[in-house]
Amino acid sequence: MWAFIVLSFKNGRYSRKDPQLLDLIPKDRERFAAKRAEEEEETRHHGFSEEKKLELSLGPPGGGDYWTITKTSHESLLSFPTYFSTNPCLKSPWQHQAFLHHLQSAAQLPPPAMKESPPQPCTTRAAAVELQSAEKKKAFSPAPANTAVPNSSSAQKRTAPAPVVGWPPIRSFRKNIATGSSSKLASESPNAAADKVSGPKPAEYSPRTLFVKINMDGIPIGRKVDLKAYNSYEKLACAVDELFRGLVAAQSEVCAGIKDDDGGKGKVIGGLLDGSGEYTLVYEDNEGDRMLVGDVPWQ
């Protein structure tokens, strides 16, 4: 399953927002409105109030003016002991704090800044070449080279909640060991692992549409496409080209300050799949790894 697709080139920005966290904001707005008044006073002093679920203060996190910086002591930038002798340790479970953190940072996303994108060093050619040579020359990287087809059974085995990036702390090439080899084990070893393979697979679920987000490096606005509307990678690549052509043209106009010759129609964005163009299609799988589009059969 694909989380979202990103068009990327070297040194670009990668957005790794977890869509689930952003979805929570609208649901909780009523609760937030009702509680805000009484919580505001508390949060200003303690940062995070204890034992409140999902405390939503969409302003900046916790008050900061109860500690002072002592200018005399260079080493200790803070009169630390005083703080801790008067303030009891707050017992706020991590989850709420991290949730708060994520919600706040999500709420504070800067508006699409078309005004000033500093000119990125132009390494697109290098990146495209790199990707191309990477494919042909068998590049090395810590990312998994064993793209043993992540078959559908392994994806569906995951009944656990959405995995946290980088957890558990194992290297990428250790992630698919059991799932990658389970088919071999079943056939070759009579004392089989077949019994030991983990958990029941959830029932097949096949909706009629499958919308995924596509973001392109340097373009603040993304698009969504329905993967079920295409039947091949080539069609997807064409669609991506059409969707983003205009946006790229608009962006480069603004950045370069010159008017495009063809009146804003934009250049064709080609070579998305084979690494020959300026941009390449990659996607981010549900483990958080960036993968090149095209390895897995379209189905």
Add this chain to the structure above:
Amino acid sequence: MAYSFPEEVLEHVFSFLSSDRDRNAVSLVCKSWYEIERWCRRRVFIGNCYAVSPEIVIRRFPEVRALEMKGKPHFADFNLVPEGWGAYVHPWIRSMSAAYPLLEEIKLKRMVVTDESLELIARSFKNFKVLVLSSCEGFTTDGLASIAANCSGNAEGRLGGLASEVKVCSVFPAECSEVSFSALERLVARCPNLRTLRLNRAVPLEKLPNLLHQAFSVCKQLKGLSGFWDVVPAFLPAMYSVCSGITSLNLSYATIQSPDLVKLVSQCRSLQRLWVLDYIEDSGLETLAASCKDLQELRVFPSDPFGAEPNVALTEQGLVSVSEGCPKLQSVLYFCRQMSNAALVTIARNRPEMIRFRLCIIEPQAPDYLTLEPLDTGFGAIVENCKELRRLSMSGLLTDKVFEYIGNHAKKLEMLSIAFAGDSDLGLHHVLSGCESLRKLEIRDCPFGDKALLANAAKLETMRSLWMSSCSVSFGACKLLGQKMPRLNVEVIDERGPPDSRPESCPVEKLYVYRTVAGRRADMPGFVWMMDGDKALTFS
């Protein structure tokens, strides 16, 4: 003293000093000792490539023959460092190609190494012998080929830790010409002194038994075996003949299971180091504990880390058994799904000489499964009993209390990894103020903010580095730290855009602080901001 030894004598004496710490101590005695020592230092270890510049190293040590260097922070292994962050080796190779024509050895870890760099190495160093690339990226087989083609003699290329498609991982003391399977066979047949054989995925499975037979019949001294991506039980008997000599066994990619796995392991009576998947299960570890009394290091990796339910019968009991049965056990990395304070206390009491203890309970913040309490007591017992502990990674449900224990007891602790733990800044304060030997601290997803960090700013200059991601350190605090501590590089890694487009109290995504004598680096990507004294915020 009015008279001192002639320089040559001192130099000869210093030549017996191999440890960096000893050599650094010697350099501090007096100016003449500093001068003599720096001219005869042959090996340099740089734990953080950005802590110093090539020019500074070359200026001080003009006659280096071996360089070992590390780049990215450890959490880069788990995808927490965005691509393009840095750690490029090329500027170093360029400088050294001019300054160290006699360089023989380069060992790199977590660095970006391009084919261009490899080609430059191959061209520049006539006596080049050893290249070790551990968890590096950015190169292809073309680059390696140029190394192999140009470096004759005793060249050893080892590519530990990569999931790669290279044909051969180990090159033997013979020619390192073109890599092919038949060449590998011939080389193996000619190497009675073969000590380490590392194979990888690309060695065709059907040829493996013959190769192993040859290797094992000829190579009586085989000490270490690793690789085994697809070992299937049928091949194992080929190995039994050499098991008795094996001291290091890496089966961490091998999906073989009991009873074959256990039989294999139990035959390796001299085993000192075992890396294995959790297919070994508690029963297998019990057998290991009974058979392998020389075991020093055990690593058990998860076969199905993302599964919701356990797929194997591996619990805390396996580790307890090994701690009971293996008197020399000093280094542990253990992935499991349940743990108890009682087990940790038992392990701590069994093995007070433990040096590295890394425990990963797969579910974040999992409590003691028997009592549902935090695991503070258990880890507290570890640091209290294991007075030589140098490295600790914790997991499970942990409060500020465990950090109090660590700060009070872990006086030799050099590296600490924390995730999803603690309640407040007090936890971080305990660690920074109490752990005297701390060099590397890496933290993710903990409720630590500005206070402990700023109060212990001076401590950071005594450490190699600090990593904090998904914590509560504000941009304002990072700025302040950067301004006040000129000998630290305070890097804010944030992919949401410039930090000053958000309020100062907004927490940063990731923070990486390291001491340096090289000043700010010139190769920062767009998502890294350096907190400077000059300006509050600068782009690279």
